[in-house]
Amino acid sequence: MHEREADELGLRYLYRRLDLDVMGQPATAVGDVLAAARLVGYDGLNVTHPCKQLVLPHLDELSPDAEALGAVNTVVFRDGRAVGHNTDWSGFARAFDRGLPDAALDRVVLLGAGGAGAAVAHALLTLGTRRLTIVDVDAARAGELAGALGDRFGADRATGAAPATLDATLREADGLVHATPTGMAAHPGLPVDAALLRPDLWVADIVYRPLETELVRTARRLGCRVLDGGGMAVFQAVDAFRLFTGVEPDAERMLAHFTELVAGPGPDVRIS
Numbered sequence: 001m002h003e004r005e006a007d008e009l010g011l012r013y014l015y016r017r018l019d020l021d022v023m024g025q026p027a028t029a030v031g032d033v034l035a036a037a038r039l040v041g042y043d044g045l046n047v048t049h050p051c052k053q054l055v056l057p058h059l060d061e062l063s064p065d066a067e068a069l070g071a072v073n074t075v076v077f078r079d080g081r082a083v084g085h086n087t088d089w090s091g092f093a094r095a096f097d098r099g100l101p102d103a104a105l106d107r108v109v110l111l112g113a114g115g116a117g118a119a120v121a122h123a124l125l126t127l128g129t130r131r132l133t134i135v136d137v138d139a140a141r142a143g144e145l146a147g148a149l150g151d152r153f154g155a156d157r158a159t160g161a162a163p164a165t166l167d168a169t170l171r172e173a174d175g176l177v178h179a180t181p182t183g184m185a186a187h188p189g190l191p192v193d194a195a196l197l198r199p200d201l202w203v204a205d206i207v208y209r210p211l212e213t214e215l216v217r218t219a220r221r222l223g224c225r226v227l228d229g230g231g232m233a234v235f236q237a238v239d240a241f242r243l244f245t246g247v248e249p250d251a252e253r254m255l256a257h258f259t260e261l262v263a264g265p266g267p268d269v270r271i272s
């Protein structure tokens with residue numbers, strides 16, 4: 001996606017996968033990878049699960065958003081310094097704005113309080129969600145995330161809740177954002193009971209492989225306004241591309257290319 005957009009713009013750009021599993025390294029080796037990338041002249045890196053927090057001590061500076069979120073997915077090397085940014089939250093915010101404009105944001109339920117859920121929660125509150133209820137099988141994690149958001153956005157804006165309360169909370173909600181692995185090819189299924197989906201509830205899924213998850217399919221069939229996970233995946237890349245190059249990419253072109261990519265076979269991961 002990055003390379004194809006750069007080709008379109010006439011930029012020379014190499015985007016390489018450095019996979020710790022393939023290298024036989026633990027997640028804690030992220031600092032070594034960062035140092036190696038800097039040494040050999042990379043302009044920056046995207047960082048993914050489970051290294052978005054582990055990378056923090058290896059950075060010289062954080063953008064205010066990355067600092068607030070305590071997670072980095074984009075590192076830019078500039079003037080000898082490694083600067084951490086977070087484009088997951090801005091990517092979700094832009095995808096949401098584009099895909100579900102005018103969606104009611106009075107009461108929103110977020111299912112999943114992991115790394116992606118934290119970025120999505122930051123985006124939802126930044127976009128104006130009045131009351132966000134965060135539900136996770138790990139109720140302590142949901143509570144911690146709600147507490148951290150409360151410190152930044154105001155104590156009454158975010159609450160952690162246990163899965164047993166999901167039915168009641170969803171009945172009163174304007175929208176649902178799904179941020180657990182359910183629905184991915186390796187974890188098929190529906191994360192909430194279909195009986196809880198009604199036409200006046202908007203539904204956003206962040207799972208993007210496949211784009212058409214069981215949740216997206218079911219919610220659409222039941223008449224909900226629906227957003228799939230492709231927009232977040234693309235717009236985080238759009239924001240990272242701009243940070244790496246200083247050039248504004250064509251977001252709609254990247255979205256079209258991404259849709260083509262996810263429809264195809266998975267990547268062939270090899271290091272030689």
Ligand SMILES: NC(=O)C1=CN([C@@H]2O[C@H](COP(=O)(O)OP(=O)(O)OC[C@H]3O[C@@H](n4cnc5c(N)ncnc54)[C@H](O)[C@@H]3O)[C@@H](O)[C@H]2O)C=CC1
Nearest residue numbers: 112113114115116117136137179180181206207229232233
């Ligand atoms: N569209 C995009 O750009 C992105 C999409 N993703 C998607 O988001 C998913 C989550 O990613 P991360 O937050 O990094 O994973 P994570 O493992 O950090 O967090 C997942 C959270 O979901 C919770 N959970 C799992 N099953 C649950 C259930 N049935 N009910 C309630 N909570 C449950 C877990 O306890 C955990 O807190 C990924 O599997 C991926 O599909 C992730 C990153 C970017």
Ligand SMILES: O=C1C[C@@](O)(C(=O)O)C[C@@H](O)[C@@H]1O
Nearest residue numbers: 046047048049073074088236
């Ligand atoms: O988590 C993700 C996914 C990603 O690693 C990818 O594979 O596209 C790119 C990261 O910037 C983003 O935060």
